[in-house]
Amino acid sequence: MSMKLSQFKFDFPKELVAEYPSRNRDEAKLMVLHRDTGEIEHRLFKDVLDYFGEDDTFVFNDTKVFPARLMGMKEKTNAKIEVFLLREINENSRLWDILVEPARKIRIGNKLFFGENNELTAEVIDNTTSRGRTLRFLFDGSNEEFHAVLKQLGKTPLPDDVLRLRDLRNDDKERYQTIYAKNEGAVVAPVAGFHFSRELFKRMEIEGVNKVFVTLHSGLGNFRPIEVEDLSKHKMDSEEMILDEQAAEMINSTKAKEHKVCVVGTTTMKAVESAATINGKVKVFSGWTNKFITPDYDFQIADAMITNFHKPLSSMFIMACSFGGYDLVMKAYKEAIDNKYKFLTYGDAMLII
Helix, strand or coil: CCCEHHHHCCCCCHHHECCCCCCCHHHCEEEEECCCCCCEEEEEHHHHHHHCCCCCEEEEECEEECCCEEEEEECCCCCEEEEEEEEEEECCCCEEEEEEECHHHCCCCCEEEECCCCCEEEEEEEECCCCEEEEEEECCCCHHHHHHHHHHHCECCCCHHHHCCCCCCCCHHHHCCCCCCCEEEECCCCHHHHHCCHHHHHHHHHHCCEEEEEEECCCHHHHCCCCCCEHHHCCCCCEEEEECHHHHHHHHHHHHCCCCEEEECHHHHHHHHHCECCCCCECCEEEEECCCCCCCCCCCCCCEEEEECCCCCCHHHHHHHHHHCHHHHHHHHHHHHHCCCCECCCCCEEEEC
């Protein structure tokens, strides 16, 4: 029986939104959920390897966040506008999908200027959604030079939940990125991976725990509100992903030897399950996925999952309930609130085993 959106509601105290990351990546709190017994433990994240052993495999999303927020001005009026770069549609034409604020002032044909000396100019050529536009950047130079200017002018796309509490800081550039981020393309970071430190990676190596990487360029669709009560009618935005031969071989070998596969984060889970076959293996995958995981989903690959604490009614929270079991995860979230766990981007972590 499919569940309804309203079943994923809980009272969410806004003061539990994490304003800053923990001082050291691996020293966030860790709640451990045992699906077989229903036991809930309270640990620190650096204890996570206590639950794994030699030849177990962790799967990470190595997407890298690009500085997607641009501050600019509208021609003639000099009105301040904020542009959020979503996706490059055509590299040669320099066409981008964007969101813009305030959207009501930005119409087709408007020119926008970015940088103190107007280093970049763009023209609005289409409307996509109420806040969405297609921009054509006007730039004389190579694609490499163009992307270099975008990076120079762009700011870290820290989510609004944090920016409502404080301004962007210099260290967000490093902390809103995993230590293993490699393939640029995300506008939303795979935040469950924030808790992994170089020390923890070294311990994994010493203890013979495997690491493999997939790439899923996570987009703002993860934060888009679900507006239908019947979850089967919700459509996720498509995101680009790659699961290569090396990752497939390691995951399939781990499963064949009956060792544990631990998936780090909801984006990684989406990627792994998009590449799963009905015989419990993964295949090489390069393309797009819009997988939406709800409690009637039959997980093929993961034996364990690491995730942060999410908002009610979000696709990430629904996925956590799907993997951990609805009743257990709802109970765990109540306990997290009672114990003042920190939520969202820079918040604490949960291990479901």
